[in-house]
Amino acid sequence: LGQFGVQTTSIIAALGAAGLAIGLxxxxxxxxxxxxxxxxxxxxxxxxxYIDTGSISGTIVEIGLFATELKTPDGLYRLAPNSTLWNVPITNFSRLPTRRFELKVGIDYNDDIDLAEKIMRDHAEADKRVLKDPAASTHVDQLGDSAVVITLWYWTAASDFWPTSREMIKKVKKSFDENGVSIPFPQVTYHGSPQMIALPERFVDARVKET
Structure with missing residues (x-):
């Protein structure tokens, strides 16, 4: 090409730039x-x-060569590039046959802990969808600022996880109400003299005007 007056250097540079652009x-x-x-x-x-990656969650509809189609719990369609699914940790909620449900409930410090645990276990053991092995169990999880937190664990088939969990929460709450077990609101107990309580400025100004 050089013999015909064509600048081969320019052509090679142009081809190289085009190749780089296409590659990118x-x-x-x-x-x-x-x-x-x-x-x-x-x-x-x-x-x-059903999977969750932290930023993408839904039921897998189709796995393509370029992207994966998902349906979200609220019925939306999502198309996720495969690279975004491959480079992140994936939680698969449907792969294993069984799942453990965990229910944490805070009760008042004056309430009967043993009674609360028994109510929670009885409801789990009475549900035929809850597996017998491993057996349902309860324990005191922590002593919180406003409540004693009790945890219930039980296992079900993966397909029964959501139906049983929703029903269990409702049953436990109703039984707590019937047996006088209260679920307290967050609260702070103050110990000290009234003079030590800092009043808002508007109340201080009002007292000054009255005197």
Whole structure:
């Protein structure tokens, strides 16, 4: 080409620049393809399973080579590039056959702890969807500022997790009310003389005007 007066250096430079531009443009696409292949091979999730990555959550509708389709719990459609799913930790809520439910309830310090634990265990053991092994259990989780926190653990089939959990919360609350077990509001107990309490400025100004 040089013999015909064509500047080969300029052509090579132009081709190099074009190749670089194309490479940069395809970089994201190639990443998605590579991630899609890994997702299809390793299968951290399958169609019909519910996942959460922290920023993306929903039920898997379709796994494509470039992107994955999901349906959110409120019925929205989401399309996630495969690279965004491959490079982050994934929590799969549907993969394992059983799940553990945890219910934490705070009761008043004057209430009967043993009674509260028994109520929670009885409801779990009476539900046929709750597994017998491992058995439902309760324990005092912590002594909070305003309440004694009791925790209930039980296991169910993954498909029964949400129905049982919603019903369990309602049943425990109603039984607590019927048996005089209270769930206190956050509160602070003040010990000291009234003179030590700092009053808002508007009340201080009012007292000064009265005197």
């Amino acid at each position: 443009a395809l970089q994201g696409t190639l990443q998605n393809i590579a991630a899609g292949i890994m997702l299809l091979v390793l299968r951290p999730f399958r169609v019909g399973e």
